Amino acid sequence: MKDQITATQTEALARIGEVEDARSLEDARVAILGKQGSLTQLSAGMRDVPKEEKAEVGQLLNAARQAITSALEEKKAGLQAIADAKALEGIDLTLPPRPLHGGSLHPLTLIRDEAIQILRRMGFALAEGPEIEDEFHCFDALNTPEDHPARNEKDTFYFDSGKLLRTHTSSVQVRTMETEKPPVRIIAPGSAYRRDEIDATHLSVFNQLEGLYVDTDVSLGDLKGTLEYFFHELFGPETDVRFRPHFFPFTEPSFEIDVKLHVKGQAPKWIEVAGCGMVDPAVFESIDGNRKDDAFDPAAVTGFAFGMGLDRLAMIRWGIKDIRLLIENDVRFLKQFA
């Protein structure tokens, strides 16, 4: 029995030594240690070993098993090392790695988030509404009569159903006033659509952010302070901001807001960034007429509203000369914001 064990061990180690690939190593393992393996069968012979020899033979068997097991492991590691070396053959480990291209937020997202943050600090909450609107919410409720040019088919995208793509997010202000009571302090960022000829400063879809504040005693001073603060936060405290009288059907008085733009090597120039004004009492009346109550009684509440184009703000912030860059998704442009 002892001789058999020694012989089996020698034979097993020799076989393992000759193995050259993982498959034959596994075959060898099964042939030696598997159910029908040579060493396993020898172990079964323990039964017939006389009692007084059992300890010695058992030890010998264990030693053989251990020697074989470690030979198998060693061979396995050796084969793996050879395989690894082969896989690396011809690879130049001193080459610099390829650069990783991280993604980044789109400039419009960046400017929108920043604008929202500033306004939220002043207590404005986010509001939403549909992009496919009806004429009532887009125009009628906003004191914009049937013959107003903004309602012209040349300026607005109409569906056959009579619905339209909203020309501004002021419709969200109307929807908010339909369901809430003063005080109302909301901002509505979102897409707006106009039939504009596409060029460096116009697209047929742009990104607006409008706001509305209605309460008792909201004044023109509140409007001016709020928006001046907003543009100082966005463009820096030294930015000149001016309010220029204008006309909107839904506000009275109305203004356009300009900021003074300083471009190196050019004379500073005023650029329009927003429209605003005190909500026209006629708007409140039409809201109340629809609500069938007097929540927005123009004798009791006042309010201001404003609207701005985020695309324009992004163009100013980063000196982008062509608005089309904002929708072309050219990586060479976008990666500058990473």
Ligand code: PHE
């Ligand atoms: N709705 C106007 C526009 O789209 C902007 C605006 C909003 C003006 C609120 C005044 C008050 O041009």
